[in-house]
Amino acid sequence: DGGITQSPKYLFRKEGQNVTLSCEQNLNHDAMYWYRQDPGQGLRLIYYSQIVNDFQKGDIAEGYSVSREKKESFPLTVTSAQKNPTAFYLCASRSSGSNQPQHFGDGTRLSIL
Amino acid sequence: GENVEQHPSTLSVQEGDSAVIKCTYSDSASNYFPWYKQELGKRPQLIIDIRSNVGEKKDQRIAVTLNKTAKHFSLHITETQPEDSAVYFCAASIWSDYKLSFGAGTTVTVRA
Numbered sequence: 001d002g003g004i005t006q007s008p009k010y011l012f013r014k015e016g017q018n019v020t021l022s023c024e025q026n027l028n029h030d031a032m033y034w035y036r037q038d039p040g041q042g043l044r045l046i047y048y049s050q051i052v053n054d055f056q057k058g059d060i061a062e063g064y065s066v067s068r069e070k071k072e073s074f075p076l077t078v079t080s081a082q083k084n085p086t087a088f089y090l091c092a093s094r095s096s097g098s099n100q101p102q103h104f105g106d107g108t109r110l111s112i113l
Numbered sequence: 114g115e116n117v118e119q120h121p122s123t124l125s126v127q128e129g130d131s132a133v134i135k136c137t138y139s140d141s142a143s144n145y146f147p148w149y150k151q152e153l154g155k156r157p158q159l160i161i162d163i164r165s166n167v168g169e170k171k172d173q174r175i176a177v178t179l180n181k182t183a184k185h186f187s188l189h190i191t192e193t194q195p196e197d198s199a200v201y202f203c204a205a206s207i208w209s210d211y212k213l214s215f216g217a218g219t220t221v222t223v224r225a
Contacts, residue, residue, distance in 0.1 A: 031211065042119070042202055042215030043157070058212065059114065090156065094211055099164070101147055102213060104156040 003027040006091050006105035012113045013078065013085060021076045021108045023091035030096035032074035036060060037088040037107075046089075049074055050096070078110065086111050115140040117205050119216025127224050132190040134219045136203035139184070143205040146179060146186045147213070151200045160201075161188070164208075193223045 007022045023032065031050045035043035045058030049068040063082025068074055074093075078085045088109050092102040116139040126132045138146075144165035149157035163170045163177045163186065170177050174193075179186040190197055200220050204213040 033213075035215075040122075040217070042117075042204075042217045043213070044215070045212060048212060100211075101159050101162055102211060103159070104149075106156050 004091060004093055004103060004105035006089075006108050008108060009106070011108055011110045013110060014113050016080045018077055018079050019085075019110070021078070021089055021091075021110070023074045023076065023105060025072055025093045025105075027093060027095070027103075028071070029093035030071070031094045031102075032068070033092040033094075033102060034058075034064075034066065034074070034076045035090045035092065037090060043090060046076065115143055115205055115212075115214035117203060117214045117216045119203050119219055121219060122217065123220045123222070125222045125224060126193050128193060128195060130193055132188075132193055132197070132221055132223075134188045134201055134203065134221075135185060136187070136205075136216050137183075137185040138205040138214075140205070140207075141181075141184065142207050143214075145206045145208055145211065146177070147204050148175075148177060148188050149202045149204065151202065151218075153199075157202060190221075193221075195223050195225055197221060198223045 004025045013019045033048040034046040044060050047066040049055035065077045090107045091105045094102045119136045147162035150160045151157040174191045176189045200218045202218050203216040206213045
């Protein structure tokens, strides 16, 4: 999965601040996804995009925003409206062909200062 | 939406023994069921997946079974080794959008 790059690895947010997490893939995948992982819990879907310039809310989209201006990039912004942002954030991508699984990046760990 | 439940939350096995993790799902339209392995601080890695037109799939020491009528699927690891120690997640989705709904995870510890 070396083709999915998330940055930074660690990120700290101050109160009232928006922060943006980067996700880039060079796999020519059409679909991209953002998940949040909290300790002892499974991954929860924040947003996903199946094609450039289009994206849909997942199960926990409140307090987050995304854009998909380029096929290879799907940045996630954690806004000040997200009151509990401390978590491990994982980006994934998938080819649009049938029977293609999702592959994950290495994640970004976000903490509150 | 889809709800996936996973049991047990922790599993400790002696090296060489088998480990079994079970998941149930709620949406009968789900037809794709992957299993991911995640080591501490690392990305989830796909280890095996199964689709609803198949009842069982095996890859070396790992096998997955699916019962669509009962809406449950299981992961079986045979001849466990210390490197099998990790958190395992099951997931379910519909082929059309691959929105994965994950179970809460099972922490597997293989005792040497």
